[in-house]
Amino acid sequence: MSSPTPHPGNMYAGERDNVAALKAAYPYQFTEPNSWSYSWPDGWHHLVEEACAGLSRLNPDSRWVQIKEKYGGLRLYHAGGPLRLDLHTRAGFHSFSVKREDGPTQPPKLLELIASLEETSLETCCLCGGVHGSGRGITVGGWVITACETCEPLIRAHRALPYGER
Template identity: 35%
Template sequence: MKKELQDKLFKDFSKLYRQRKLPMTQTCMCWGIETGSGWFQLIYDLSKAIVKLDDTVEAVQVKEKFGGLRFYVSGGKEETWRKAEELIDEAEDKSLHVCEECGEPGRLRGVGWVVTLCDKCWDIRGIK
């Protein structure tokens, strides 16, 4: 993800992403947001919803795997963690329909190594 977009997430949800300052021996968050910039809005909306639900949740890792978003958290209150998991599941499902490069509607593509891209970004990448 582009640095300025990642910085916005870290700035607006500094508590959720507080692990970004920890060393790599303690968290995967030190690697930053490991997705394309196309998922910025999706991750922004998810972050907002989680913080609103429970501001004790901490993001541990945010990355792309098998063409979809993976958002791992720790902490959180006992009475809200199930709802937080639901929000995360929803966003992970949605990511399979959003181009990871540009944020336009996309779909899962590729064999073996899969990505979620729109037609245009898929053409640019040129993998057939």
């Protein structure tokens, strides 16, 4: 029996394959046993691929603790990386980082790459990856995501489905 065709607005339709491909290419970077540790929208997969290549090149002994979407942006947490706090207030979203004093020094180029990729995700549609245009922050049922004008109605339609039908 074949699995049903994913809804065209399901921005996580390729998640299992995307994670498996990167675990195969960079097995030492993906050591967390929890499946929820690595979950990013399909449209940002190219950004995560770039992050993995950068981690391999700039700090080959490190690994990913968590990769996810949060407040409409990509979050890349690696072992020994800075401690982070993300807040959502009436004034908007705020992210704070604190350098860890207890771990190894992180290569500045790695921290710059991660910051750049996270920033890029805020303007990259989480469904199409920018194929249809630039993304912008939107709210869908209390969930902040980044979507282009073409993909926004698809994502809204998918999120409107009952939970068991997504």
